[in-house]
Amino acid sequence: MGCGPSNEGGKLGSNGMNGSLSDPPPLPPTDPRLPLTARQKFSLEKSWKAVQRNAETVGSETLLRMFRMDPSVQDLFHDFKGKNEEELRGMFSFETQSTLMINVFDEVVEKLDDMDSVINLLQKTAEKHRQMGISADVLRKIEEPFMISLKNCLGDRYTEKIEEIYITFTKLVMDIMCQAIEDGS
């Protein structure tokens, strides 16, 4: 299942004329703490629009896949303990949880020009998890199901280039959160 039709796969860097006359205009360099080139950041921001339109699905599929891969993680959410997938899908608190999680990724994408804010947001989010007793190792369990949900969402638009960008992006988010958990422990 993909994210629906979109024109977002178009060529980047057009100078606005048919058949480019020169190289695409240079983009401002990214913050050295962001391990993406300006072009990769641009591609991520574009691609993320398709994820945004399906944020709830990406969030809930990520959580459900993570619970399937490791049912012990489901038990960390008191409301979700002992519930099957169908029950989870029908729960308002499950929908809320999916949205809260995906909104953090969304805010990170929005704030890529302001790495201080990104780091602050992720450290605060990580600290809440640390206080709930969630270790960095447990937090990392979201990484693989999240990547699979992105791939399913983007369908044909999940090219090798985009995959590389999402791997780097997800790793960045998890590294900052996990580091904050370890530093706070």
Ligand code: HEM
């Ligand atoms: C294995 C991974 C994770 C586990 C086990 C986990 C677990 C939890 C739990 C138990 C809660 C509290 C739910 C409640 O109050 O009923 C929570 C809240 C939350 N989680 Fe996670 N989480 C994980 C990953 C993430 C990630 C990767 C993000 C964001 C990038 C995230 C964002 C949030 C947010 C924003 C809240 C709400 C915090 C608040 O109350 O202000 N979680 N999480």
